[in-house]
Amino acid sequence: xxxxxxxxxxxxxxDAAAVRRRVEALEHLLERTFTLPGIxxxxxxxxxxxxxxxxxxAAAALMGTWLxxxxxxxxxxxxxxxxxxxNVGFDAxxxxxxLVGxxxxxxxxxNTRNLRIIRRHLDKHHPGTVxxxx
Numbered sequence: 001x002x003x004x005x006x007x008x009x010x011x012x013x014x015d016a017a018a019v020r021r022r023v024e025a026l027e028h029l030l031e032r033t034f035t036l037p038g039i040x041x042x043x044x045x046x047x048x049x050x051x052x053x054x055x056x057x058a059a060a061a062l063m064g065t066w067l068x069x070x071x072x073x074x075x076x077x078x079x080x081x082x083x084x085x086x087n088v089g090f091d092a093x094x095x096x097x098x099l100v101g102x103x104x105x106x107x108x109x110x111n112t113r114n115l116r117i118i119r120r121h122l123d124k125h126h127p128g129t130v131x132x133x134x
Contacts, residue, residue, distance in 0.1 A: 016074065016126035020119075023070050027115040030063060043106060050095050050105045057095035060105075064088040067114045076121050084114045 033044040046063070049056040068084045091110035095101040122129050 014073065016122055017129045019070050019074055020122055020126075020129045023067055023115055023118055026063070026067060027111045030060070030111045031109045032112075041106070046091075046109075046111060047102070047105045051102055053098065054096065057092055057101070060095065061088055061092035064091065064111050064114070067111060067118070071114070071118050071121070074118070074121060074125075076118070080117055080121065084117055087113045 029044055030046040031044045032042040034048075035042050046060045050060050052059075065085075065088055068081060068088060071084055072081055087110035091105065091108060094104045094108065097104075
């Protein structure tokens with residue numbers, strides 16, 4: 001799926017199906033937009049902007065926090081929200097360490113982990129939003 005096509009028709013509704021589409025699109029943008037040739041490892045804006053010291057990590061954390069905000073609006077439990085904030089916080093803190101943080105950002109995908117938590121919630125509480133991966 002082309003990235004631009006993914007964002008062309010994103011819904012702004014608050015229903016569970018619209019939220020699922022938005023969080024999946026953001027996770028794709030942050031974690032899987034580009035592929036590193038040779039090793040076929042995907043990466044996204046989270047890794048790229050994380051290369052900019054402090055400001056990049058703060059911006060990536062803000063974008064990751066938006067996923068948590070969407071989860072909160074879905075009525076997810078405080079435990080799930082805390083776990084998601086822990087993922088974002090760990091990613092932000094490790095990102096502050098030069099080189100080590102950038103390497104960790106390449107492998108620790110907090111947004112993908114958070115998307116998995118959101119998908120489990122949606123699959124259980126809003127089964128009509130389940131999509132089949134092609």
